[in-house]
Amino acid sequence: MKSRYKWMSIFIALLVSLALGANFNQVYAKKDNGVLKVAMEANYQPYNWTQTNDANGALPIEGSHTYANGYDVMIAKIIGQKLHQKVVVVKTEWDGLLPALTSGKADLIIAGMSPTTEREKAINFSKPYRHGTFVVITKINSKYANAKTLNDFKGAKITAQQGTSHYAMINQLRGAKKQTAMRDFAAMRQSLISGTIDGYLAEDTEATSFKLVDPDIKAIPISKMPGFHVTKEESVTSIGIAKPNKDLLKKVNNALATIPEAERTKLMTNAIKVQPKTDNGKKGNQENWLVSMWKQYGGMLLSGIGMTLLLAFVGTIAGFFIGLVVGIIRTIPTPATLGKKWLLKVINWLLSIYIEVFRGTPMMVQAAVIYYGIAQFWHINIDRTAAALIIVSINTGAYLAEIIRGGILSTPEGQFEAASALGMTHNQRMWHIILPQAIKNCLPSITNEFIVNIKDTSVLSIISVSELFFVGTTVASQTFKFFPTYLTISAIYLILTFTITRIFNLIERRLAGNKNYNLMANQVQVGSTSKQGGNK
Structure with missing residues (x-):
């Protein structure tokens, strides 16, 4: 059994070391x-x-x-x-x-x-430092491409970037169907190309930039149309x-x-x-899009994979130890003395709050609060990668605490009674009898949490951690090949999760030991050997 744990520890340490080595400069800024x-x-x-x-x-x-x-x-x-x-x-x-x-x-x-x-x-x-005018960007063959007045956009599905003054300006396009604001210009460009919107409102420089990569778009200058009003502040950038x-x-x-x-x-x-x-699909360019993307952005994608693995490995391992400690504390029997009894109640109450908060709120919100909130209110500037590691660890710890607690409580009562009959203390029962069985039984759930962490690191894009999804979004916005890029990212996630699942299944089988061990057959064999020894 010790050799199995040693083999598993060496494997995990090697993977963590590789991930840390690939991203060392990001952790210690x-x-x-x-x-x-x-x-x-x-x-x-x-x-x-x-x-x-x-x-x-x-x-x-x-x-x-x-x-x-x-x-x-x-x-x-x-x-x-x-x-x-x-x-x-x-x-x-x-x-x-x-x-x-x-x-x-x-x-x-x-x-x-x-x-x-x-x-x-x-x-x-x-x-x-820059003055601009506003346009509606649409397709050159759109029925709104020849709009001359604000009324000509009636029925058009128009959007703008989320969190900008551009979105409110859509209200001046009388009769236009205001769509949900989008997070960036790359998303709006793709939506226009795919036909899910009829146009989006932006500055004239965006139209000039877009026209260079897609000649089939047209910018309609709404700033010059009667009835369109913007404040001086909205027409400049500072x-x-x-x-x-x-x-x-x-x-x-x-x-x-x-x-x-x-x-x-x-x-x-x-x-x-x-x-x-x-x-943009130009003739004469016969190179496969996947090969072209990896040639240009392969380094970025590999770095994103390394960051994703780092966050998932370290977060799951640290979360396991957090969950182990919390799970053990929450299963301590009620002490006999009044002081210890109330102390345990207070600790359990605090741990319950920790579990409810981190299981009841999205990791994305936790990331924003911890990364920006700590710096703003306590003036502690945490590196974004270090903050991401902390967030994934404590979030994972909250889930694993309940998993491990369930594993401890599901151990047959007879195990406790037998250990007590041998004169073992609670700590001895826990460390030598209960935990080895509970952890082994919880291993499938721990593996599942690890798989979830590989995928959930994508929400850390809210604090701009350069994990796989964040890098993939950048690549898509630069190449304008959204579907192929996100399909590639999906395939990478699938390969990572599939590989990790198989590795942990192997670890689980090794820890389970030989399932074909037959106690009765061995007893018969031992008895037969004894009889043969007697005949001699």
């Missing part, structure tokens, strides 16, 4: 006061996007081996030069930009954000800065003042020119 951290989506061409190298002046993305480029990145570089600071991009989903800034995860937001009244209540904004940091706001405004309008126009033109291209 060092704080550098000479760095200016700029938050952006890195998924909004031509303002910002993700690429695999530093070509065309791209900047590194924090906690990954990828880079960001685009108009926003170029503006950030100029500001960094004026402030004599190295610029690092903090890649964050749109909904995470404000929390990243207010929690101290980033120093600036440069992401094509408009300084609306609601946002100005939470953060400060610099002077505008840099977001935390309210307490007024000195940085002054420095950023001074830096922007040194960039003439002609240079800004040149920067945008160049950003559109060098943005990621896609073959």
